[in-house]
Amino acid sequence: MYATKEEFFSALRERPVLDLVESWLDNPLPYVFSNTNSRDRFYTLIQSDWPEISQIQCAGTANWKYSLNPNKGFRPFCDQSDIDIISISQELFESTWDRMRSIHRTRWYEFSHSNRRMLRRNGENIYAGFACPTWIPSKKDSLRFKFLTSLDRYSVSEVGFRDVNMYFFKNIDEAIDYYRRGVENAKRSI
Numbered sequence: 330m331y332a333t334k335e336e337f338f339s340a341l342r343e344r345p346v347l348d349l350v351e352s353w354l355d356n357p358l359p360y361v362f363s364n365t366n367s368r369d370r371f372y373t374l375i376q377s378d379w380p381e382i383s384q385i386q387c388a389g390t391a392n393w394k395y396s397l398n399p400n401k402g403f404r405p406f407c408d409q410s411d412i413d414i415i416s417i418s419q420e421l422f423e424s425t426w427d428r429m430r431s432i433h434r435t436r437w438y439e440f441s442h443s444n445r446r447m448l449r450r451n452g453e454n455i456y457a458g459f460a461c462p463t464w465i466p467s468k469k470d471s472l473r474f475k476f477l478t479s480l481d482r483y484s485v486s487e488v489g490f491r492d493v494n495m496y497f498f499k500n501i502d503e504a505i506d507y508y509r510r511g512v513e514n515a516k517r518s519i
Contacts, residue, residue: 330353330356330359330360330392330393330394331393331394331395334395334403337393337394337395338519341512341515341516341519342516342519346509346512346513346516347509349512350505350508353388353393353508354386354388354415354501354504354505354508356386356387356392359387359391360387360390360391360392360393360394360406361387361391361392361412361487361488361489361491362387362487362488367487368487370487371483371485371487374482374483374485375414375416375479375483375495378479378482379416379479381418381420381421382416382417382418382421384415384416384417384501385414385415385416385417386414386415386504387414387415388413388414388415388508389410390404390405390406390407390410391406391410391411391412391413391488394406397508397511397512397515398511398514399518399519403515403519410491411491411492411493412483412488412491412492412493412494413495414483414493414494414495414496415495415496415498415504416495416496416497416498417500417504418497418498419499419500421460421497422458422459422460422498423499424472425461425462425465425472425497426455426460428462428465428470428472428473429448429451429455429460429464429465429466432465432466432467432470433448433466444466448464448466451464457503457506457507458498458499458500458502458503458504458506458507459497459498459503459504459507460496460497461476461495461496461497462475462476462477462497463476463477476495480492480493480494480495483495
């Protein structure tokens with residue numbers, strides 16, 4: 330995507346934020362993949378577990394090579410990098426939220442202060458249009474279990490056996506907004 334960090338910084342400085350984010354989310358060959366066949370094998374693995382997903386894309390350094398985080402020095406993709414996956418599915422987003430909310434209603438007063446604070450933060454994320462089954466505060470939940478075991482299986486050769494993270498976004502607009510915030514923060518720091 331970008332041969333050097335200076336090219337990356339130049340794109341951050343010169344391109345409108347939304348154009349930049351949209352181009353990354355439409356990137357046909359994210360940085361982590363050597364070719365479209367490896368990309369397709371990886372995406373098919375995810376899609377086979379989650380047919381409700383309408384769109385899959387890598388994000389972060391796995392896609393555009395450099396971190397948006399100034400605290401990480403805009404670090405390039407490396408052996409320690411993980412793979413962030415954007416999955417667009419209103420159904421999975423809402424199912425995750427429904428499960429979390431059901432547990433909150435029935436068990437809220439049993440949770441410690443720190444767990445309540447974490448759950449409030451996750452509620453802010455849901456308000457922002459994305460959810461993750463790992464936030465479901467029950468280790469017995471079937472969606473949470475399926476999600477965690479699936480993530481383990483996605484650590485395959487196509488992504489260098491790296492850890493994989495994934496969010497369920499309500500729609501593409503919410504994914505664009507999420508990464509827009511990161512770009513805006515990065516632009517202020519370069």
